[in-house]
Amino acid sequence: MNLFKKITTILISFSIIVGGIFIGTKSNSYASTSKSYIKELKIGKTYHYNLDGGKYKDKIKIYLSKNDNLVLKINDKTSIVLKQEYEFSKRYYNRLPYKCNVRIYNFNKKDKSLEIVLNYREDLQEGYRILKFKNSKCLLDRTYNDSYIEKYNANTGTIALSEGNWGVFKDFTDAFGRFSCYYNIKIDGYKVYTPCTANTTKQTRSIKYTANKKLTAYTNTNATKKAFIVKKDQKVNIYSFYQKGNKKYIKVKNSLGKYGYIKVGSSPLFEPWLMVR
Structure with missing residues (x-):
């Protein structure tokens, strides 16, 4: 093995180890839920499933366009590009972990409709795109980047997601660097x-984040009452995130075991741990 190959192998191994720290036990979780989908769709093959609970089954096909895009077609009426330059990615990104599946799920048995889900993994990052159709029209198209479906409850439509830095809570990266968290979404109809x-996950909670300036921690996310002060260079553990519109807070625990909520803005609050942006 020449020097270049040795260096490449070392870098890839390091990236996989670091990624594993933040995503958690993906392999075990994936094994327990890998057969919970209805069907995995193959490129170029036509399938028939009732996507919206109507009278007739819908015609579903995945194919590659002339410019190498991965396209989903419903009833020969609606075409949606699921992934651009699919063949390019498959050829040139195989040096890193890569996966791209399109599957049919039934996340909520009570809403009498099915979901088509693109699961992609590329450049050590994984994500999902969830689509739902009614009368051939796409009424739901939601992407969860840098995320992993841990499990779901088809009786309630609740899906448990774990997430890294580029997902729903990506804005918190600027405050303190790399993290991992988990939360539940719910699909009900469209x-x-x-x-x-x-x-935050157990791994993230174990990290001691060092304040790079004086910070005020409040008793709640209304910021009406002060809980304690975090002085510059003091360390805290981060337990959860809160965001609603432009309102963002992190829940922290100080060295005395007290909890409080710190406002998150556009500037860093802590010395970044493995900053990735």
Whole structure:
């Protein structure tokens, strides 16, 4: 093995180790839910499933366009590009972990409709695109980047997601660097309910984040009462995130075991731990 190959192998191994720290036990979780989908769609093959609970089954096909895009077609009426330059990615990104699946799920048995889900993994990042159709029209198209579906409850439509830095709570990266968190979304018919809060994972909670300036921690996210002060260079643990519109807070625990909420703005609050942006 020449020097270049040795260096490449070392870098890839390091990236996989670091990614594993923040995503958690993906392999075990994936194994437990890998057969919970209805069907995995193959490129160029036509399938028939009732996507909206109507009278007739819908015609579904995945194919590659002339410019190498991965395209989903419903009933020969609606075409949606799921992934651009699919063949290019497949050829040139195989040096890193890569996966791209399109599957049919039934996340909520009560709403009598099915979901088509693109699961992609590229450049050590994984994500999902969830689509739902009614009368051939796409009424739901939601992407969860840098995320992993841990499990779901088809009786309630609740989906448990773990997330890294480029997902729903990506804005918190600027405050303190790399993290991982988890939260539940709920699919009911053609609506998705995403929570305002996310809990950090055990790995993230174990990190001591050092304040790079004086910070005020409040008793709640209304910021009406002060809980304690975090002085510059003091360390805290981060337990959860809260975001609603432009309102963003992190829940921290100080060295005395007290909890408080710190406002998050556009500037860093802590010395970044493995800053990725």
